[in-house]
Amino acid sequence: MSPIFQKGYGDDGEVGDNSVTEVLNGLNIENHKRYGYDTPKYSPTLLNGYLKNGKVACRFKNHLNGHVLSSSSDEDSIRNGLVNGHLPRPRVINESFEPPSFLTSCLTQLGFYILMFLGYISQAIFPPKVAKEENRDGYPPLYDRFSSFYSRYVYRRIKDCWNYPICSVPGAEIVLKNRITRDSGWTFEFTGEKTKCLNLGSYNYLGFAEPNGPCAEFAIESLHKYGVSTGATRQQYGTCDLHVELEKLTAEFLGTEDAITFGMGFATNALNIPTFLSSGCLVLSDEKNHASLILGIKLSGATVKVFKHNNVQHLEKLLKENIYYGQPNQPKDHYKPWRKILIVVEGVYSMEGSIVHLPDIIALKKKYKAYLYLDEAHSIGALGKHGRGVVDYFHCNPKDIDILMGTFTKSFGSAGGYIAGSKKFISFLRKHSYAAKYATAMAPPVAAQIIAVLKILMNKDGTNEGQKRIMQLARNTRYFRRRLAQIGVIAYGNQDSPVVPILGYLYSKIAMVVRTLIEHKIATVGVGYPATPFLEARIRICLSAAHTKEQLDYALDIIEKVADQIGLKYSRKPRDPKPIDYDTIELYD
């Protein structure tokens, strides 16, 4: 069989070997059928042009989660992507989203209703401990009733799980400032004590959040040279050498023609998307996209259609429908195509731990002549052999993506965001971006930190530090995820994603787990509705290159204990009893 198609790591299912070329890119998903998953059904007529020879992908015993692609355009892109004359091994996507059992979902629903119900009762009995607004009698209320009820009587009870103040670097370990509440969450006070915890909550993927070392030193140096801020906008006298150098390095790192940077990642999305979209444009947006992307799209006035999370079939269906029907509300029999179609996806989804199916999406984008916006906030630095994000991870050509966006908040331990792309596009942004026109330029020390990190990642500092950290993160990720699978909890997402959501389903369980883990000196984050679907509250762990094996082992032991106590072992997959050897885990090839 051709090398295009391979088995997933840790996947012991057999792989069909017929008509391999039909299935490009080797996007093999875990054995779904075996666990009774819903397998996507195809109707050959709907898939016109989707499968070669009209054959149906279900031939494979080991069912492919439908990641079957139109052959011709894709073969082209593979041919174009030849690296030194040979085909890079396509990435095997090993991703799992095990659904809860029927009982669990019923109980979760029930639990939520009980929570709400108790909330209403307690609202009736205990008046809110907040002052009434002074001299605002007769004003229409500022909030609607439900949202104030929700934040006071549902969220308040678990409020202590968030916004934990810290007083150290968010490195491998953080120091929490202990606080207690004497009135069940209305107010908090500090006890004056501190707890040092293992940090599984910060987005410090490559461990560059450091108070010393070359990056911090460079930041301090530039602080004295340029000041805390340049005090002006990028367009009018706020640009200093550091900004120019940063943009050059970013473009070089990503392999694009040019790049532009902004002082805040959120604003990068929210303020730049409106510059090149307007009404008459269509945006196809992943349902799990980040709030900043959604805001940017909303501000642009374009029409939005949402496709199911990471679901390439649904995306293709939408593309077809929208090219076929064009813009709505036209006079009868008048066909008006969309002015532009933009596909908006993220590299690593921060709540799901999944990795975008980039090669498929690039193929679709080419076939349907759409544009592609890729937000690499969580993947830049954290994925790929060279830390260049999903593009590197899938061996894609960065030029195939029209707009590469990312933030420096996460792997770089700094702040801000970038957009990279063609020279033309970036020049357009430089001129028209609201952020370049009206917002203050990035603070020089912040820019300096990023420059220093970029230099390390690009190996310009002469040490092998960058590579080491990237590999350490990859190793930590695989090790941690496999151990979790052995423990029997449900961890969503891709085996290479450093964001690891562990499903707990019930609200109260999440709160309980977060509290218990903090007692055991592990800091994690719980997320629930509205950040996740209503029934899928979860604990989220972010791994870092700064973590050592011992720290991970400690965390895993505690998690196992807690999972037993609280009941998180929801997984019904068979567990691999073999102990995992940290040092011999296969990494990127």
Add this chain to the structure above:
Amino acid sequence: MNKILQGNLFDFLIGFVIIGVCFLLTYKKKKVIKLMDIPLLNKRILEYKPEPLVNDTEASLLTRAIMESPMPTSAGCLNLAKINYMDLLNNTVLRDKAEQCIRTYGVGSCGPRGFYGTIDVHLDLENKIAEFLGLEETVLYSYGFSTISSAIGAYCKKNDYIFCDEEICFASLQGFLASRSTVIYFKHNNMEDLEKKLEEVKQTEKLKNKTFRKFLVIEGIYMKTGQICPLPELVEISKKHKMRIFLNETHSFGILGKTGRGVTEYFDVDRSEIDMIMGSLETSLASVGGFCVGRSLVIEHQRLSGLGYCFSASLPPFLSYVSLCAIEMFEDNPSMFSKLQAVSIKMHESLGKLDDFLIVSDAISPLKVITLKKDANVEKTDKIYDFCANNGVFVLKIDDRILFHVNIGMKDEEIERIVDTFSKAVEVV
């Protein structure tokens, strides 16, 4: 009795939920798929020709243009484009404090406020700002621009009315867009016009028999005109019409008033009359970021609903520490404010000598805005702008206006030089 009732309710609820769940799980939407005509589809795919992502001809021209003027570094130049009212950007004490902070906390915060991104210096700064203004609570944002747009978007919703001055800054406009409220503009600092517009809305309210939530969004010193808002009148009108006030103090916090408490102190207006004060750390506080301050009841809401607050990493700790130290300096040294105000007034008087320019801004405002008296237009302004830059005086331009910022340390010669440059610039155009 109560217990029984509760028990019954519980059973009922459980039953309801179970039925609901079963229904949801068995119910599958049967969608009628309107089949597409395959040949037509293929034809349309083949013929689909999207517009280029950005205007192609313009973009290719732009690739060769210089769009970012760099920070001027030559000796002897006057950088009035830089917002550096209190000269804190050059303050070495603050730089040393920032260095200390980087050495303890690193540069970035690596997480949003909710997820271990709340560092004690953030809390200190929040408390400090609230205390400085005598209000209850503050939220910090990591970018001045997003502060205003997120804060407005957190409260104003679809059916609300926003009244705002026509010279409102761009950041607020983004907030209005996100809120989808009805926005009504009144003429710049014109109270009659505001009253008129309010009456109109009152008629609509009567017609629909419904009271709308109304918000008044104003700025202490308008970023586009340098004029101070008539706050006492605005408060009066708002009270009458039960309208909430959001006051943007970007250019007045730490500037106006005897002790720098902003436009409220300047007019001696009770700060509890204002629902929310938005400010920026980027003007007088010599850092990057923004904040909203007000009553807990109001501000607390942003911790869950302010998009730029919840979904973005928190402010780098050293930036918040610098601002904290800056406020401490204000408290120790309240004479700074009268000094800055004196320089602003002196600048205003000197500008008054220019016959060809109209001074748009108020005397006491450190943000100066001037425009040509006779047929001001963009080209002429561009020429003046370029002329000034070539003569080592760097100013800003917005449309047909020239903007610049006064600095507390400005000497008389410098003021003269600036005025002189402007008067020479007129001769060029």
